[in-house]
Amino acid sequence: MSDPPGLSVLLGFQFAKCGSWLEQRLADGLAPHGLKVRHFLVLAMLGEAATLSQQQMATYLSLDPTLMVALIDDLERQRLVERTRDPADRRRYAIRITAKGRQSLAKARTVADAVGDEVFAPLDRAERRQLADMLGRVMAAYWDGRQSGSIGTARP
Amino acid sequence: MSDPPGLSVLLGFQFAKCGSWLEQRLADGLAPHGLKVRHFLVLAMLGEAATLSQQQMATYLSLDPTLMVALIDDLERQRLVERTRDPADRRRYAIRITAKGRQSLAKARTVADAVGDEVFAPLDRAERRQLADMLGRVMAAYWDGRQSGSIGTARP
DNA sequence: TATTGTTATACTCTATAACTATA
DNA sequence: TATAGTTATAGAGTATAACAATA
Numbered sequence: 001m002s003d004p005p006g007l008s009v010l011l012g013f014q015f016a017k018c019g020s021w022l023e024q025r026l027a028d029g030l031a032p033h034g035l036k037v038r039h040f041l042v043l044a045m046l047g048e049a050a051t052l053s054q055q056q057m058a059t060y061l062s063l064d065p066t067l068m069v070a071l072i073d074d075l076e077r078q079r080l081v082e083r084t085r086d087p088a089d090r091r092r093y094a095i096r097i098t099a100k101g102r103q104s105l106a107k108a109r110t111v112a113d114a115v116g117d118e119v120f121a122p123l124d125r126a127e128r129r130q131l132a133d134m135l136g137r138v139m140a141a142y143w144d145g146r147q148s149g150s151i152g153t154a155r156p
Numbered sequence: 157m158s159d160p161p162g163l164s165v166l167l168g169f170q171f172a173k174c175g176s177w178l179e180q181r182l183a184d185g186l187a188p189h190g191l192k193v194r195h196f197l198v199l200a201m202l203g204e205a206a207t208l209s210q211q212q213m214a215t216y217l218s219l220d221p222t223l224m225v226a227l228i229d230d231l232e233r234q235r236l237v238e239r240t241r242d243p244a245d246r247r248r249y250a251i252r253i254t255a256k257g258r259q260s261l262a263k264a265r266t267v268a269d270a271v272g273d274e275v276f277a278p279l280d281r282a283e284r285r286q287l288a289d290m291l292g293r294v295m296a297a298y299w300d301g302r303q304s305g306s307i308g309t310a311r312p
Numbered sequence: 313t314a315t316t317g318t319t320a321t322a323c324t325c326t327a328t329a330a331c332t333a334t335a
Numbered sequence: 336t337a338t339a340g341t342t343a344t345a346g347a348g349t350a351t352a353a354c355a356a357t358a
Contacts, residue, residue, distance in 0.1 A: 210317065211317085221317075222317085222318075222319085246316095247317070
């Protein structure tokens with residue numbers, strides 16, 4: 001199970017390196033829109049789930065729940081997101097994306113696609129799909145290992 | 157060039173997620189050996205380059221040079237690494253891995269391989285090689301974009 | 313004048329503990 | 336009693352600026 005010695009080391013290092021490259025380029029691209037990567041991820045989640053609580057989003061992003069407060073504050077201040085109390089459980093908020101939020105999300109997606117095209121330029125379309133497939137399987141195992149259910153209809 | 161909409165977003169997110177998973181598991185595995193991931197990466201570089209300066213390593217790891225000071229201090233204190241002045245340029249140190257350092261490196265590699273086997277369990281050997289190949293091409297483009305030459309004989 | 317390594321300091325990011333309001 | 340959200344505070348990690356030695 002061990003191929004050339006050091007494959008895992010190299011693979012892991014390149015993984016981290018490529019990941020931080022992606023994140024940095026995305027951060028650069030989103031900055032002019034007044035968004036950080038996390039804001040974008042929150043919007044992306046809310047773009048597919050109608051309504052989510054802060055805890056749900058914190059869990060999925062592996063973020064401390066206290067960090068969600070300022071994060072949602074930011075988005076609410078920009079009117080990209082709304083806080084309404086969940087009638088079923090008045091302790092939680094039912095966070096919802098606004099129409100303006102969807103517009104920002106669309107722009108941010110364009111940025112993200114451009115960054116992806118730049119970083120993954122050496123790979124053709126078939127390879128990118130294959131990469132996404134492999135990563136999907138790896139991360140499915142991760143989520144299963146956490147025994148955590150999906151959010152909404154699917155894992156964003 | 158844009159496949160299913162949002163592919164880049166998902167790909168990027170899973171990339172970051174998988175990368176931090178790898179890093180966390182590696183950190184857990186190395187902790188009992190008194191090493192952090194960065195110590196390991198430094199040892200891995202020195203395991204293939206005979207001698208490197210602090211600046212060279214900082215550049216390759218995309219780390220602030222000031223952070224290398226304490227990092228090398230740690231490794232030197234454990235006698236895993238030696239600082240000797242570079243005779244060719246007495247401003248720099250020629251950092252060299254020790255015999256004890258090679259032993260630690262070997263153990264750390266075992267840990268890293270185990271972590272890799274765990275995280276990439278859903279992928280068979282051919283897929284892992286393919287993943288490594290694709291990542292290698294992507295990161296080669298990254299380094300070329302930086303116009304930075306290789307360190308020693310190869311990019312670790 | 314520029315570069316390597318060093319130190320001290322300031323800054324950013326994150327987690328912890330304590331609180332409220334609901335359940 | 337436990338959970339969602341909030342606040343203030345402490346801690347870790349990182350970068351910045353100024354310095355000494357060498358080029």
